[in-house]
Amino acid sequence: MSESVKAKVHSIxxxxxxxxxxxxxxxxxxxxxxxxxxxxxxxxxxxxKFEEQSxxxxxxxxxxxxxxxxxxxxxxxxxxxxxxxxxxxLDLFTRCHEAGVSTCIDTSGAxxxxxxxxxxxxxxxxxxxxxxxxxxKHIDPEEHIKLTGKPLDNIHQMFxxxxxxxxPIWIRHVLVPGISDKDEYLIKTREFxxxxxxxxxxxxxxxxxxxxxxxxxxxxxYPLRDCPSPSKERIENAKKILCNx
Numbered sequence: 001m002s003e004s005v006k007a008k009v010h011s012i013x014x015x016x017x018x019x020x021x022x023x024x025x026x027x028x029x030x031x032x033x034x035x036x037x038x039x040x041x042x043x044x045x046x047x048x049k050f051e052e053q054s055x056x057x058x059x060x061x062x063x064x065x066x067x068x069x070x071x072x073x074x075x076x077x078x079x080x081x082x083x084x085x086x087x088x089x090l091d092l093f094t095r096c097h098e099a100g101v102s103t104c105i106d107t108s109g110a111x112x113x114x115x116x117x118x119x120x121x122x123x124x125x126x127x128x129x130x131x132x133x134x135x136x137k138h139i140d141p142e143e144h145i146k147l148t149g150k151p152l153d154n155i156h157q158m159f160x161x162x163x164x165x166x167x168p169i170w171i172r173h174v175l176v177p178g179i180s181d182k183d184e185y186l187i188k189t190r191e192f193x194x195x196x197x198x199x200x201x202x203x204x205x206x207x208x209x210x211x212x213x214x215x216x217x218x219x220x221x222y223p224l225r226d227c228p229s230p231s232k233e234r235i236e237n238a239k240k241i242l243c244n245x
Contacts, residue, residue, distance in 0.1 A: 004056035007088035008047035010080060012058075014065055020104035020131060020170075022073030025062040029088075032081040033110045035149040036137060037223040038174055040211030044080035055092035059099075066101070074102025074130070083111040086121040093128035106133040110150055112158035131200075132162065132169045138180050139189040147179060156192075163196040170200055175230045175238050176207040186241040193242070204238045206230050 008030045013019075016026040030047030032039075062075050075096055082089060082105050093103045105125075113119065137152070138144040144152040162169055171193060175181045193199055208229050215222035230238075 004054040005088045005091040006052035006054045007085045008050045009053045009058070010041075010044045010047075010050055012061075015068065016076060019078055019106055019133060020074070020076045021102070022070060023065075023068050024073055024076045024104065025065055025069075026076045026078055027058055027062075027092075028078050029080045029082055029085055031084045032079055032108075033084070033150060034081070034108055034137075036108075037147055037179075038176055038207055038227075040208070040214070041080070042211065042214055042218060042220055047080075055088055055095065059092055059095045062101075063099075069102075072102065074104065076104040076106055076133075078106035081108060081111060083107050083109070083122070086118070086125055089125045090121065090128070093125065097128040102131075103129050104131045104133065105129055108135045108137065108148075109155040109158040110148075112154050112161075114157070126162075126165065126167055129167070132167065134159065134162075134169050134171055136171055136173050136189055136192070139185050139192060143179070143185070147176075159192075159196060163198045166198050168200050169196075169198055171202045172205055173202070173238070173242060174205045174207055175235060176224070177228055177230050177234065179227075181230055181234050181238060183237070183241070186238055190242050202243045204235060204242060206235050 010028040010030045012028070013026040016024040019026050028044060030044050030050050032045050077089060077092070089105070096103045112122065138147050141152055173180070173189060193202060206229055207227065209222070209224060209227065212222050212225060
Protein backbone atom coordinates (compact mmCIF):
# COMPACT_ATOMS: atom_id res chain seq x y z
CA MET A 1 0.00 0.00 0.00
CA SER A 2 1.23 3.51 -0.82
CA GLU A 3 1.96 6.13 1.81
CA SER A 4 -0.81 6.16 4.39
CA VAL A 5 -3.44 8.90 4.20
CA LYS A 6 -3.68 11.34 7.10
CA ALA A 7 -6.63 13.15 8.67
CA LYS A 8 -6.98 15.63 11.49
CA VAL A 9 -8.06 13.71 14.56
CA HIS A 10 -9.95 15.40 17.38
CA SER A 11 -9.76 12.53 19.86
CA ILE A 12 -9.83 8.76 20.37
CA UNK A 13 -11.95 6.58 22.61
CA UNK A 14 -10.47 3.14 23.21
CA UNK A 15 -13.42 1.38 24.84
CA UNK A 16 -16.53 2.81 23.19
CA UNK A 17 -19.78 0.98 23.86
CA UNK A 18 -22.49 3.11 22.21
CA UNK A 19 -21.17 3.81 18.70
CA UNK A 20 -21.74 0.49 17.03
CA UNK A 21 -21.90 -3.15 18.15
CA UNK A 22 -19.64 -4.48 20.88
CA UNK A 23 -16.61 -2.70 22.29
CA UNK A 24 -15.14 -0.31 19.75
CA UNK A 25 -12.07 1.84 19.12
CA UNK A 26 -13.57 5.18 18.09
CA UNK A 27 -11.74 7.81 16.06
CA UNK A 28 -13.28 11.30 16.14
CA UNK A 29 -12.29 13.37 13.11
CA UNK A 30 -12.62 17.15 12.72
CA UNK A 31 -14.71 19.25 10.38
CA UNK A 32 -18.47 19.30 9.81
CA UNK A 33 -20.68 21.08 7.23
CA UNK A 34 -23.66 21.20 9.62
CA UNK A 35 -24.26 23.55 12.53
CA UNK A 36 -26.88 21.59 14.42
CA UNK A 37 -28.43 23.63 17.18
CA UNK A 38 -28.11 20.70 19.57
CA UNK A 39 -24.52 19.77 18.66
CA UNK A 40 -22.54 18.88 21.79
CA UNK A 41 -19.17 18.76 20.03
CA UNK A 42 -18.64 22.25 18.55
CA UNK A 43 -14.93 21.75 19.20
CA UNK A 44 -14.88 19.31 16.26
CA UNK A 45 -16.07 21.91 13.72
CA UNK A 46 -12.66 23.47 13.10
CA UNK A 47 -9.71 21.17 12.52
CA UNK A 48 -7.02 23.86 12.52
CA LYS A 49 -5.98 23.17 16.12
CA PHE A 50 -5.55 19.42 15.69
CA GLU A 51 -2.68 17.39 14.31
CA GLU A 52 -2.92 14.98 11.43
CA GLN A 53 -2.55 11.27 12.11
CA SER A 54 -2.16 8.54 9.52
CA UNK A 55 -4.57 5.69 8.91
CA UNK A 56 -1.71 3.24 9.31
CA UNK A 57 -0.70 4.55 12.73
CA UNK A 58 -4.28 4.64 13.99
CA UNK A 59 -4.92 1.12 12.73
CA UNK A 60 -1.85 -0.17 14.55
CA UNK A 61 -2.91 1.67 17.70
CA UNK A 62 -6.42 0.21 17.48
CA UNK A 63 -5.12 -3.34 17.13
CA UNK A 64 -3.58 -3.10 20.60
CA UNK A 65 -7.15 -3.32 21.94
CA UNK A 66 -8.38 -6.08 19.64
CA UNK A 67 -8.48 -8.67 22.44
CA UNK A 68 -11.20 -6.61 24.16
CA UNK A 69 -13.46 -6.40 21.11
CA UNK A 70 -14.50 -10.04 21.08
CA UNK A 71 -17.54 -10.79 18.91
CA UNK A 72 -18.96 -7.73 17.16
CA UNK A 73 -16.43 -5.12 18.24
CA UNK A 74 -14.13 -3.16 15.98
CA UNK A 75 -13.37 0.35 14.75
CA UNK A 76 -15.82 3.24 14.41
CA UNK A 77 -14.98 6.56 12.77
CA UNK A 78 -17.07 9.47 14.02
CA UNK A 79 -16.71 13.22 14.10
CA UNK A 80 -17.16 15.90 13.22
CA UNK A 81 -18.11 14.36 9.91
CA UNK A 82 -16.20 11.30 8.63
CA UNK A 83 -17.55 11.57 5.08
CA UNK A 84 -15.42 14.68 4.60
CA UNK A 85 -12.39 12.35 4.78
CA UNK A 86 -13.06 9.66 2.15
CA UNK A 87 -9.42 9.01 1.24
CA UNK A 88 -8.56 8.47 4.90
CA UNK A 89 -11.57 6.20 5.42
CA LEU A 90 -10.69 4.12 2.38
CA ASP A 91 -7.11 3.68 3.58
CA LEU A 92 -8.10 2.81 7.16
CA PHE A 93 -11.04 0.55 6.34
CA THR A 94 -9.14 -1.31 3.62
CA ARG A 95 -6.60 -2.23 6.29
CA CYS A 96 -9.44 -3.26 8.58
CA HIS A 97 -11.14 -5.28 5.86
CA GLU A 98 -7.96 -7.18 5.07
CA ALA A 99 -7.47 -7.94 8.78
CA GLY A 100 -11.07 -8.97 9.39
CA VAL A 101 -11.81 -5.98 11.64
CA SER A 102 -15.41 -4.69 11.81
CA THR A 103 -15.83 -1.16 10.44
CA CYS A 104 -18.47 1.45 11.22
CA ILE A 105 -19.07 5.09 10.25
CA ASP A 106 -21.09 7.52 12.37
CA THR A 107 -22.34 10.15 9.91
CA SER A 108 -24.96 12.80 9.25
CA GLY A 109 -24.70 12.13 5.52
CA ALA A 110 -24.42 15.87 4.88
CA UNK A 111 -21.38 15.76 2.52
CA UNK A 112 -22.98 13.17 0.21
CA UNK A 113 -23.22 13.98 -3.48
CA UNK A 114 -23.37 11.97 -6.70
CA UNK A 115 -20.94 14.41 -8.26
CA UNK A 116 -17.53 13.02 -9.18
CA UNK A 117 -14.98 12.28 -7.93
CA UNK A 118 -16.81 12.20 -4.58
CA UNK A 119 -19.38 9.57 -5.55
CA UNK A 120 -16.89 6.98 -6.78
CA UNK A 121 -14.76 7.44 -3.66
CA UNK A 122 -17.86 7.13 -1.46
CA UNK A 123 -18.84 3.85 -3.14
CA UNK A 124 -15.32 2.52 -2.65
CA UNK A 125 -15.53 3.36 1.06
CA UNK A 126 -18.91 1.65 1.31
CA UNK A 127 -17.35 -1.54 -0.07
CA UNK A 128 -15.19 -1.79 3.06
CA UNK A 129 -17.76 -0.45 5.55
CA UNK A 130 -19.81 -2.96 7.53
CA UNK A 131 -22.26 -0.60 9.23
CA UNK A 132 -23.29 3.05 9.29
CA UNK A 133 -24.85 4.98 12.15
CA UNK A 134 -26.89 7.62 10.34
CA UNK A 135 -28.75 10.57 11.84
CA UNK A 136 -32.18 11.78 10.89
CA LYS A 137 -31.92 15.32 12.24
CA HIS A 138 -35.38 16.41 11.11
CA ILE A 139 -37.80 14.99 8.55
CA ASP A 140 -39.26 18.34 7.46
CA PRO A 141 -37.10 20.10 4.81
CA GLU A 142 -37.61 23.63 6.13
CA GLU A 143 -37.23 22.62 9.75
CA HIS A 144 -34.07 20.69 8.84
CA ILE A 145 -32.51 23.85 7.46
CA LYS A 146 -33.49 25.79 10.59
CA LEU A 147 -32.04 23.08 12.82
CA THR A 148 -28.82 22.29 10.93
CA GLY A 149 -28.19 25.11 8.47
CA LYS A 150 -28.28 22.72 5.49
CA PRO A 151 -30.90 21.02 3.27
CA LEU A 152 -31.66 17.31 3.53
CA ASP A 153 -32.26 16.29 -0.11
CA ASN A 154 -28.77 14.88 -0.58
CA ILE A 155 -28.96 13.11 2.80
CA HIS A 156 -32.15 11.32 1.79
CA GLN A 157 -30.45 10.47 -1.49
CA MET A 158 -27.68 8.77 0.46
CA PHE A 159 -30.25 6.83 2.49
CA UNK A 160 -31.73 5.56 -0.78
CA UNK A 161 -28.30 4.57 -2.10
CA UNK A 162 -27.51 2.66 1.08
CA UNK A 163 -30.89 0.93 0.97
CA UNK A 164 -30.41 -0.09 -2.65
CA UNK A 165 -27.02 -1.64 -1.85
CA UNK A 166 -28.44 -3.28 1.31
CA UNK A 167 -25.76 -1.66 3.44
CA PRO A 168 -26.78 -2.10 7.11
CA ILE A 169 -27.60 1.08 9.02
CA TRP A 170 -28.65 2.09 12.51
CA ILE A 171 -30.78 5.24 12.51
CA ARG A 172 -30.46 7.77 15.33
CA HIS A 173 -32.93 10.56 16.02
CA VAL A 174 -32.28 13.28 18.59
CA LEU A 175 -35.55 14.13 20.31
CA VAL A 176 -35.68 17.89 20.91
CA PRO A 177 -38.76 19.32 22.67
CA GLY A 178 -40.69 21.73 20.46
CA ILE A 179 -38.49 20.98 17.45
CA SER A 180 -38.35 17.30 16.51
CA ASP A 181 -40.64 15.64 19.05
CA LYS A 182 -43.99 16.55 17.48
CA ASP A 183 -46.06 13.50 16.58
CA GLU A 184 -46.57 14.64 12.99
CA TYR A 185 -42.80 14.72 12.47
CA LEU A 186 -42.24 11.42 14.25
CA ILE A 187 -44.90 9.72 12.12
CA LYS A 188 -43.37 11.11 8.90
CA THR A 189 -39.95 9.95 10.07
CA ARG A 190 -41.29 6.44 10.62
CA GLU A 191 -42.91 6.50 7.18
CA PHE A 192 -39.57 7.43 5.66
CA UNK A 193 -37.81 4.65 7.57
CA UNK A 194 -40.37 2.18 6.22
CA UNK A 195 -39.22 2.96 2.66
CA UNK A 196 -35.75 1.60 3.48
CA UNK A 197 -34.66 -2.05 3.24
CA UNK A 198 -31.50 -1.92 5.32
CA UNK A 199 -32.46 -0.60 8.77
CA UNK A 200 -31.26 -2.84 11.59
CA UNK A 201 -32.08 -0.56 14.50
CA UNK A 202 -33.69 2.79 15.32
CA UNK A 203 -32.51 4.71 18.38
CA UNK A 204 -34.13 7.71 20.08
CA UNK A 205 -31.56 10.00 21.70
CA UNK A 206 -33.09 12.41 24.23
CA UNK A 207 -31.79 15.95 23.86
CA UNK A 208 -29.50 17.27 26.60
CA UNK A 209 -27.56 20.50 27.04
CA UNK A 210 -24.37 19.01 28.47
CA UNK A 211 -22.33 20.68 25.72
CA UNK A 212 -23.17 24.17 26.96
CA UNK A 213 -19.82 24.55 28.71
CA UNK A 214 -17.96 23.94 25.43
CA UNK A 215 -19.88 26.78 23.76
CA UNK A 216 -19.14 29.09 26.67
CA UNK A 217 -15.45 28.22 26.56
CA UNK A 218 -15.35 28.85 22.80
CA UNK A 219 -17.30 32.10 23.05
CA UNK A 220 -20.13 30.73 20.88
CA UNK A 221 -23.81 31.36 21.58
CA TYR A 222 -25.64 28.12 22.37
CA PRO A 223 -29.07 28.39 20.67
CA LEU A 224 -30.86 25.77 22.79
CA ARG A 225 -29.57 26.87 26.18
CA ASP A 226 -33.09 27.17 27.60
CA CYS A 227 -34.49 24.06 25.94
CA PRO A 228 -35.43 21.34 28.45
CA SER A 229 -34.73 17.66 28.03
CA PRO A 230 -37.76 15.68 26.83
CA SER A 231 -40.01 14.12 29.44
CA LYS A 232 -40.07 10.37 30.01
CA GLU A 233 -43.53 10.28 28.44
CA ARG A 234 -42.37 12.01 25.25
CA ILE A 235 -39.34 9.74 25.01
CA GLU A 236 -41.53 6.65 25.32
CA ASN A 237 -43.95 8.11 22.78
CA ALA A 238 -41.13 8.65 20.29
CA LYS A 239 -39.83 5.14 20.83
CA LYS A 240 -43.30 3.71 20.28
CA ILE A 241 -43.65 5.54 16.96
CA LEU A 242 -40.10 5.21 15.63
CA CYS A 243 -38.81 1.95 17.01
CA ASN A 244 -41.85 -0.32 16.88
CA UNK A 245 -43.07 -1.42 13.49
